Amino acid sequence: MRRASSAIVALASLAACGPSYAPPEEAKTIATRHSAEIISYEDVTIRAAFQSGSAIAEIERADCTLTYRGASTRFSAPHRVRIPIHDGPQADLRVECEAEIGPAAVKSARVIKPSVPAHSKGSPEQRIYPDRLAVTFR
Amino acid sequence: MIRTILPIAFAVTVSGCMSYAPIETPPQKVAFSSQTAQTNVDSYSTSAIRTIREEGRKMVEVKGAACKIRGTGYSARVITPKLVELPTYRGKTDPVQISCNAGGMSVVETVEPRNETLARIQSAQSSGGGLVGALAVAIAKGVAKSTRDPSKDEFAYRSEIALKLSESQ
Numbered sequence: 296m297r298r299a300s301s302a303i304v305a306l307a308s309l310a311a312c313g314p315s316y317a318p319p320e321e322a323k324t325i326a327t328r329h330s331a332e333i334i335s336y337e338d339v340t341i342r343a344a345f346q347s348g349s350a351i352a353e354i355e356r357a358d359c360t361l362t363y364r365g366a367s368t369r370f371s372a373p374h375r376v377r378i379p380i381h382d383g384p385q386a387d388l389r390v391e392c393e394a395e396i397g398p399a400a401v402k403s404a405r406v407i408k409p410s411v412p413a414h415s416k417g418s419p420e421q422r423i424y425p426d427r428l429a430v431t432f433r
Numbered sequence: 434m435i436r437t438i439l440p441i442a443f444a445v446t447v448s449g450c451m452s453y454a455p456i457e458t459p460p461q462k463v464a465f466s467s468q469t470a471q472t473n474v475d476s477y478s479t480s481a482i483r484t485i486r487e488e489g490r491k492m493v494e495v496k497g498a499a500c501k502i503r504g505t506g507y508s509a510r511v512i513t514p515k516l517v518e519l520p521t522y523r524g525k526t527d528p529v530q531i532s533c534n535a536g537g538m539s540v541v542e543t544v545e546p547r548n549e550t551l552a553r554i555q556s557a558q559s560s561g562g563g564l565v566g567a568l569a570v571a572i573a574k575g576v577a578k579s580t581r582d583p584s585k586d587e588f589a590y591r592s593e594i595a596l597k598l599s600e601s602q
Contacts, residue, residue, distance in 0.1 A: 347583035397525030398470040
């Protein structure tokens with residue numbers, strides 16, 4: 296609960312202050328080897344941020360790897376990715392980013408749980424993953 | 434609590450009554466072991482590295498102690514007293530570890546950098562106008578602290594770093 300609320304606070308603060316960098320127009324579609332039918336796609340914008348105390352600001356570039364249903368995709372944040380939503384049980388999204396902050400490269404990772412455990416064509420329309428997420432370095 | 438107060442009291446006492454020998458030689462540079470640490474340097478903070486010891490009730494400066502300075506991605510070896518240019522980085526500057534030895538005495542200390550950006554925010558706004566004024570200043574400071582871009586924060590180490598030698602165990 297505390298983690299979730301701090302992530303929300305981080306996202307809200309990120310939107311409120313500091314420079315905001317534009318991700319490329321085109322979203323990168325995530326490939327998976329999952330055999331279940333793809334019923335929709337969700338775009339997620341991934342940004343990287345640096346937090347010190349109560350201050351937080353987006354950083355211009357971080358090298359990230361997104362892992363979803365056993366497949367990994369690399370990109371530089373900020374970036375928009377297109378997540379295929381398969382029929383049936385939903386899976387976690389894991390994003391790990393690395394950026395040079397100060398004298399060394401630092402890593403940070405986030406795991407995003409799906410909002411529902413399973414989803415199918417007949418289910419009411421709802422997002423499975425948030426449309427924006429920030430990986431925060433401290 | 435007393436553990437926190439004692440070193441502060443010691444530092445205040447030492448800085449208040451000690452006079453140090455002048456350092457005539459130019460500042461020493463550090464040797465980088467990481468490319469990232471070298472290329473990302475924002476500025477150099479010049480600090481005098483000194484060693485002191487207790488002699489009766491007085492503190493005296495010890496010259497000629499051999500010290501190793503270890504930071505993230507760099508290191509240096511100096512003989513005290515010596516000016517050293519310590520690298521600082523925007524956003525995040527790590528503490529530096531200094532260990533010294535001299536005549537059977539030694540010391541190891543971790544020196545924290547000071548966030549100069551936060552310090553400027555703290556000192557820029559002075560209080561006035563009683564309780565309401567103090568509250569307004571506190572709110573303004575809080576806003577300034579939380580709305581700054583922390584990746585641009587500037588850091589510096591203190592200009593005099595005096596390490597107290599004690600008998601090696």
